[in-house]
Amino acid sequence: MVATRKSTRRGAQSESTKDQATATSSAALTRQSKRKAIPETATSKVAPIRQSKRKAVLEAEEKRESENAANGKSRKRVKKELPSYLQKSYQAENGPNQNVRLLNLPKESFDGITSFLEPDALTCLSLTCKEILSFVGTESWLECRPRRRGWDHDSHSTLGPLYSLLTLLVRDAPHLVDCTVCAVLHPPLKPPREHRKTKFTNSCFGPFAYIDYTPIASGIYGGYSLVWEHIVEARKSLTPHPGDKPGPLIELLGGNFTIPRERLTHTMNSSGRQIGKHLVLKHEHVFRGTSPRSPLRVADIIDLKVRLCPHQTTSTQKAEPGRYTKSRLPCGLLCHSIATAAPLSLRAGIPAPSMFCTPAPSEKKQMDSTVPGVSTLWTCRACPTKWHIQYNGQGAGQFKITTWQSFGDTAYRAQEYWKMLVRREMSNLAADKRNSEFFISNKQYVDFKIDDR
Structure with a gap:
């Protein structure tokens, strides 16, 4: 009885579990069917639209392919020519070299003409075209190859x-x-006393080949214009073993002229000679007053803007405004030397020290070592120039400024000193390229002797 009860209970339980499983499975199926039913209804509406669009795109692509295939059959594909320096065959047939008269000459005449040409000219002729190259050949090229010549x-x-x-x-x-x-x-080329700078001479000598700060008068008064070729020619007369005494005067460098001014006359005497091994050029500037009632003053000479070298001048004019000329003032050593040589009563009108730059230590030493009544030999620290000043109070008064400039004892030093003695002041020059009273730098040069004062 117990067994039967258990079996019946288990059977009832199994049947109940089966009924529950069928119920849950049927519920799950109904849920899945509902879920599937929703997207099926949505896709049923969208699918025809998407299929129609895809079909239209495919038909358009097929149509394009068919049109391109039809065009490709009817039209041949043209190949692009690559860029080349070589001449095409069809261009060579119609080229301008076929009409050159030189190629229409007989071969004997052509060979006779080319036989008179030098290797350089024959090489240039062979490079004009291939037709001539085939006749001339390349033998002339070998003769030109080792001939590498500079200017x-x-x-x-x-x-x-x-x-x-x-x-x-x-x-x-x-x-x-x-x-x-x-x-x-x-x-x-004329000597310095007759040579004049013009716009045509710049192409021969260049803009910086002149010592153009010497006075040049207009008309019949004359002048003095020195170029580098004058120094080269004058050096040919130098002797290799000179004595202690100064040599004879060099006629090429000689000259004198007088320029009349408002209250005075300006006379310049020039000469050149060999002193030791150096070529020394001497200038004497003589300023004489014209009226005894008004004696010559220092201000009269300063107003003339006298210049002895690129760095020593009596001009108080400021430099042109520019990048490198800010706060640049001229050197006042020459004005100081003229003032110390004149009596105190004639020093009226001297420019103030503020109009000049601060003197260098070497210039300050020269200023402090002057003795009244004694002729002082002044030197420039930027070029081989020496000068001294004498005053004579007879009549209307006279100032005499004697200048010595050295052009070296060798050809190399002559070139170096020439660069120091040529004034270079232009607005487009850098500071290290300028050489004037506004740009003074200490330069080293060999000391030289001078003749009697």
């Missing part, structure tokens, strides 16, 4: 035909000179 004033390889013509013209015009710089025939 030479005697060769002028780039302007050979022009300079060969100039030499022939000089033969027929002996009064003219062949200028190797500007390639022009012009009169020979």
Whole structure:
């Protein structure tokens, strides 16, 4: 009875569990069916629209492909030519070299013409076109290869035909000179007392090849204009073993002229000679008063803006405003030397010290060592220039400024000293390229002797 009860109970329980499982499964199926039913209804509405769009896109792509295929069959594809320096065959047939008259000459005549050409000219002719290169060949190239020449004033390889013509013209015009710089025939270089700077001479000598601070009068009064070629020519007369005494005067560097001024006359006497091994140029500036009633004063000379070298001048004019000329003032050593040589009664009108730059220690030492009544030898710290000043009170008064400038004892030092003695002051020059009373720097040069004062 117990067993049957358990079995019946287990059977009833199993049946009940089966009924519950079927109930839960049926509920799950109903839930899933409901969930699936919702997207099916949504996709049923959207699917036809998406399919129609995709179909339209595919049809458009097929149509384009068919059109491109049809165009490709009817039109040939053109290949783009790559850029090249070589001449095409169809271009060579219609090229301008086929119409050159030189190539229409007989071969004997062509070979005769090319036989007169130098290797340089023959090489240039061979490089004009391939037609001529096939006739001339490349043998001339080997002769030009080792000939690497720089610029030479005697060769002028780039302007050979022009300079060969100039030499022939000089033969027929002996009064003219062949200028190797500007390639022009012009009169020979005149001495400094006759030479004048013009706009045409700048092409020969350059803008910084003149010592143009010496006075030059207009008309019949004369002047003095020194260029580098004068120094080169004067050095040819120097002796290698000079004695202790000064040598003879060099006629090329001599000259004198007088310029009349408002209250005075300005006379300049120039001469050059060898003193030791140095070439020394001497200038004497003599200022004489014209009226005994009004004696010559220091202010009269300062107003003339006298210049002895690029750095020593009586001018009080300021530099042109620029980047490198701010707060630049001229040197006042020359004005101080003129004032100390004159009596106290004639020193009226001297510029104030504030108009000049602060003197350097070497200049300050010279100013402090002056003795009244004794002629002092002044020196410039930026170039090989020496000067002294004498005053004579007879008549209307006279000031005499004697200047000595050295051009070195060798050709190398002559070039270096020339750079120191040429004034360079332009608005487009940097500070280290300028050489004037506003830009003074200490320079080293060999001391030189002077003749009797």
